[in-house]
Amino acid sequence: MPSIHFNSEQINLLCHDLAQLRLTADLTLAAKMPYFANKPYPIGRCREIRDEVFSLLQAELPQTNKLGLCLLKEYINQGVYLKKAWGSLRDEYFQNALILGPWYIDVANDTVNANKPRVEILPLAASKFTTIESFTQFIKIARSYWQVEIYKNNVCPALAPYMPLLCVGNNGASWLAAANDDMLNVAINSNFEESKLILNSLPPPPNSIIKRWRDTLLQFTAQNYLTHKGDPMEYCRLYSHNTTRPNLAQRDAAVIAYSLLPKSV
Template identity: 55%
Template sequence: MTKEEIDLLAYELANLRLKADLTLAPQYPAFSDKPYPLGRCLEIRDEMYKLIHAQLAHNSESLAPLAHYMQSAQKELQKVWGSLRDEYFQNAIVVGHWYIDCANDTVNANKPRVEIKKLEQSGFSAIKDFEQFVKIAQSYWQVTVYQNTAFPALAPYFPLICENEKGASWLAAANDDMLKVAMNSEFALSQRILANLPPPPKAMQVRWRQIISKMPNPDELLTHQGDPLSFCKSYSESNLATDLTFRDKAVRAFMSLPKGA
């Protein structure tokens, strides 16, 4: 796409974002006390992805540069999540070698809603390990990160516990990309980060145990006790890194937990 086509596409997508905002702003008025659109890059990206597809399906002239590029390059829109310059977690759209950020104003609301760049110039990259995730989380989310000793049987998949400045805590990193990081390494990367993080405060572990004690039928993966590093080794030796059924069981156990403690 030429610069003129990129500028036109960015303008049209910014107009489409206004439609997305009309849908999303009433649903998500705030995120951690910050007003919409701050912190809502996932929701905005997903809504824009739907709207763009709908426009393309109707052969909208406004998105003609994008449609022509997709046809000539034989490329489809892809949702992506990862690191933006190792400063932020970002949800965006990639098509071929173009990076389309339809939620460019979710960290700084004064920025343009939409940014389109060549992928290699965007600063966007996949997150390769948990150390990189922790580095971004600590600065971007303003959290302290601990070993997941609260639920050691889940630690191979979710090795981290994040705690924010208000004392709320949650397991991380809870998305498909980071699950793949854990499983593709046969849990070696989970084991490595666990070995280099401190355990959470006892008060935090007590809170999580109290939550489990009040659940009517907690999953057995939530009640196991032990060393999270030992679970990593055991899962690796049992070839659970390629067992999608067991992965789904771990995810269901995670999903049964409250959002935070």
């Protein structure tokens, strides 16, 4: 695997070309999603922007003659993998970015503060972008970044080993967290020990929230993951019992059940 070195001039070239792709992405996305939580585009749209620019890159790179993108293409052709990543930025925000070897490429750098440049490229170590290793770390970011209260998920206890958190926004709307691959892996790779730890540490949601969920779940009588009752901790023990490898079919069934839920309750 070749080592990757960008000097300041090369970083500027790559930033310029990626910013041009970002402008193309904005033309598509701003019309489709003008607001997020009452805030104008691009605030809160880091995942959608990252994914759209990544798709544009796949189409652009094979025939590009742009100097910055040619630098990127050269490393990819040498076997360096350009991958999507999600994680913590300084434990202040959740962020979606691109990783190229030891480099952090953020094509949605303005989705918290719209006055910042659209694109930022830094050595990964200097970016303070890290994977999220625990539900405790996730909660620390979510409480301040999303402005939510977080409770244990006892409304869908059969999903709780995978999604042990119930987030409640300032408007009272609530949702389960977190159904992305990274946080599901935190649960699965710990054999649900991380889920047990956080379930033990969180209070139950207010009764008004529980009642709203019970009323909502009445429409899902055929979906066991959404209707089974019981203790979330018991489901953690059940799912971890005598397992030597992750039960991917069970994981997929849980995610499918989650996907049937409304975005918030």
